Amino acid sequence: MKRYVIIGGGPAGVSAATVIRAKDPDGEILLFDRDQDLPYYRTELDTYIGGSTSDADMPLHPSTYYQEQHIVLRLRAVVTKVQPPERWVELDGGERVSYDALLLAPGSFPLTVNCSGDRVSGVTTMRTWEDARRLIRRIEETKPPVVVVGGGVLGLILAEGIRQRGRPVVLLEREPRLWAPVLDETSSELIRQALAQAGIEVSLGEEVVEINGANGRVAGARTSKGRRLDTELVVVAIGVRPDIGFLQGSGIRTDRGILIDHEFRTNVREVFAAGDAAQGYDPVSGLFRVATNWNNAMEQGKLAGAFMAGGGDPYRGVILSNSETFCGLRVSVLGLTQLSAPGTVVLIGRDQDKGIYRKLVLCQDKLVGAILVGNTSGEGLMRRMIVEGKPTGPTEVKSKFLTGVVIEEILYS
Numbered sequence: 001m002k003r004y005v006i007i008g009g010g011p012a013g014v015s016a017a018t019v020i021r022a023k024d025p026d027g028e029i030l031l032f033d034r035d036q037d038l039p040y041y042r043t044e045l046d047t048y049i050g051g052s053t054s055d056a057d058m059p060l061h062p063s064t065y066y067q068e069q070h071i072v073l074r075l076r077a078v079v080t081k082v083q084p085p086e087r088w089v090e091l092d093g094g095e096r097v098s099y100d101a102l103l104l105a106p107g108s109f110p111l112t113v114n115c116s117g118d119r120v121s122g123v124t125t126m127r128t129w130e131d132a133r134r135l136i137r138r139i140e141e142t143k144p145p146v147v148v149v150g151g152g153v154l155g156l157i158l159a160e161g162i163r164q165r166g167r168p169v170v171l172l173e174r175e176p177r178l179w180a181p182v183l184d185e186t187s188s189e190l191i192r193q194a195l196a197q198a199g200i201e202v203s204l205g206e207e208v209v210e211i212n213g214a215n216g217r218v219a220g221a222r223t224s225k226g227r228r229l230d231t232e233l234v235v236v237a238i239g240v241r242p243d244i245g246f247l248q249g250s251g252i253r254t255d256r257g258i259l260i261d262h263e264f265r266t267n268v269r270e271v272f273a274a275g276d277a278a279q280g281y282d283p284v285s286g287l288f289r290v291a292t293n294w295n296n297a298m299e300q301g302k303l304a305g306a307f308m309a310g311g312g313d314p315y316r317g318v319i320l321s322n323s324e325t326f327c328g329l330r331v332s333v334l335g336l337t338q339l340s341a342p343g344t345v346v347l348i349g350r351d352q353d354k355g356i357y358r359k360l361v362l363c364q365d366k367l368v369g370a371i372l373v374g375n376t377s378g379e380g381l382m383r384r385m386i387v388e389g390k391p392t393g394p395t396e397v398k399s400k401f402l403t404g405v406v407i408e409e410i411l412y413s
């Protein structure tokens with residue numbers, strides 16, 4: 001009987017366990033997670049904070065699921081060491097557990113601000129269900145506006161969740177636009193307007209430089225524009241990093257994340273990786289990249305699980321892909337959205353009255369990226385065309401994806 005050990009009970013780890021069980025009915029599956037809660041929808045933490053998702057809606061599966069599937073789920077179990085030559089992992093209490101195949105799916109940890117006062121109580125990041133419960137308690141205890149630091153996806157959805165709890169919110173983004181590595185000026189502005197309509201103040205080009213404390217708790221913040229903000233709660237959402245510190249000394253190759261091939265194998269035999277912590281090939285940029293989103297983690301977990309249990313479909317690669325609704329405004333981004341290399345063609349379709357903005361990026365007769373705001377139709381097909389690198393041209397792209405909008409074409413030479 002083969003023993004599968006999985007580190008991490010997020011979507012990558014849980015979907016891998018499910019696929020392994022389907023392919024190997026007799027294998028032993030051990031799933032370790034540091035968290036105290038049954039695996040849950042991390043993507044719903046913002047709506048949980050906002051009050052529209054209940055406790056009952058949070059778990060991925062009821063506890064009986066793991067029993068029925070004969071998956072041994074061990075919560076509050078932190079893996080501190082991996083020893084590939086002898087094929088065991090060590091838990092924080094010193095217990096060693098052997099494996100035949102190991103999946104590393106530890107996800108990410110949130111970065112925090114580095115400024116004076118950043119250690120006082122009331123400066124918080126958001127990753128776990130317990131973080132969300134703690135934040136709700138703090139929101140209810142405080143009166144002045146909540147400051148959200150970071151205008152990426154996480155900062156935007158957290159700002160919305162906090163606002164839905166009835167609290168004033170000030171969101172600070174140090175770059176001149178929201179979600180700067182991905183969005184352009186127009187899409188950023190449309191999102192800013194949607195947030196403003198929901199009562200969220202967004203300030204671009206501004207960051208927190210000092211957090212004032214009184215009795216160990218937040219009692220205000222100073223920004224790079226010299227503003228003094230009256231606040232008792234600073235929520236930091238400035239990015240994440242793969243949570244891979246425990247692999248030090250294991251011989252498993254890492255860069256920003258755990259390096260994997262198209263079968264999710266690391267450089268070490270019978271050790272696989274998937275999800276936020278894995279760094280795989282991006283067929284569009286030709287680089288190895290970490291992709292931090294739910295669908296990617298689910299898909300990678302399923303495919304990695306299949307390879308662990310004997311065989312699966314090779315992975316086509318990791319592309320940037322994210323779909324979100326910001327205060328009622330639907331937004332999707334795919335692939336390379338900011339390319340301006342010679343030969344790049346950018347097609348922009350707008351319908352100002354309907355608040356629609358669609359930008360498609362082509363390079364060497366291939367669709368390589370898209371930003372879709374207000375109308376995200378065609379997203380699935382675009383994603384397939386980007387991943388497969390299917391040849392296309394502006395005429396085909398216009399007729400497929402830009403009907404009923406005013407089109408502008410930009411050619412970079």
Ligand SMILES: Cc1cc2nc3c(=O)[nH]c(=O)nc-3n(C[C@H](O)[C@H](O)[C@H](O)COP(=O)(O)OP(=O)(O)OC[C@H]3O[C@@H](n4cnc5c(N)ncnc54)[C@H](O)[C@@H]3O)c2cc1C
Nearest residue numbers: 008010011012034042043079106107275276292293294297
């Ligand atoms: C508030 C919030 C909202 C989000 N919303 C969206 C969204 O709307 N759309 C979207 O696409 N993505 C969203 N994301 C990102 C998405 O949740 C992640 O990309 C996804 O959860 C990654 O899955 P994963 O399985 O790789 O890792 P995770 O979900 O992070 O799971 C990894 C698990 O491993 C555990 N672990 C780590 N190290 C160890 C160890 N050494 N020993 C034992 N256990 C360990 C962790 O405790 C964790 O439970 C959101 C994230 C957050 C925080």
